[in-house]
Amino acid sequence: MIRSEKRLGAAILCLLAACALLFFFAADSVVENPADLTDTRGVPAVSIYLVLLMILASASLALTGIGSIAQRFLRRRSFRLRISVYVLANIPLVLTSLLGVLVSLAYLYDAVSGLIAALLFLLAFAFVLLAIPPKPQ
Template sequence: MENPGNPNDTLGVPAVAMYLVVLIVLTATSAALTGLGSFAQQFLTRRSFTLRIGVYAFANAPLFVTSLLGALVSLAYLYDAVSGVLAALLFLLSFALLLLASPRRLN
């Protein structure tokens, strides 16, 4: 690094840009798997609860990782800007909504 006191001061590709590319790839994968998982959940409404939770966890695992990584990157690199804090809050909101959307037991 050119300046050890500032990790953003480098000659190569900035770390934020690399994290952004990783987040874009994870988002595309997350959207595809979440869509397939939602489609599969429609056919599993009367199946066992553990099967529905397993399909939900498998289909939404990349979205969990994406939301946590996005919040971490936003807070780590953009904590001093309003847009960074808002981005982190939106990522954390998506994580919370994923937890709330998990399948429930049928009576």
């Protein structure tokens, strides 16, 4: 149980690090209108997606936290119930990490920080899958 909680914690840290990397480094180099570099009206699409990604990340982290608390209370319950709670609580985290990979690779593939953020989002996805509670013997 503790091993899966550490993996889930690693997924959360990877997601937060990727969002911070996109916010502070990668989105700085994006121009508003790539067709006309002198056009500075409007907001770049990646900035809009980044704000959406951060809102989804905060909501998914809240649901993951609620799910982890529920896992503590359901420790002695049936395995199917625990897996159901785990899946329902962590589906938003999985979808947010996949959206982060999509945004990073679609808009920020030319920046090193964008590629590192995509890798961190993939690591978050993998850690969520690795943190599935084991079946009791």
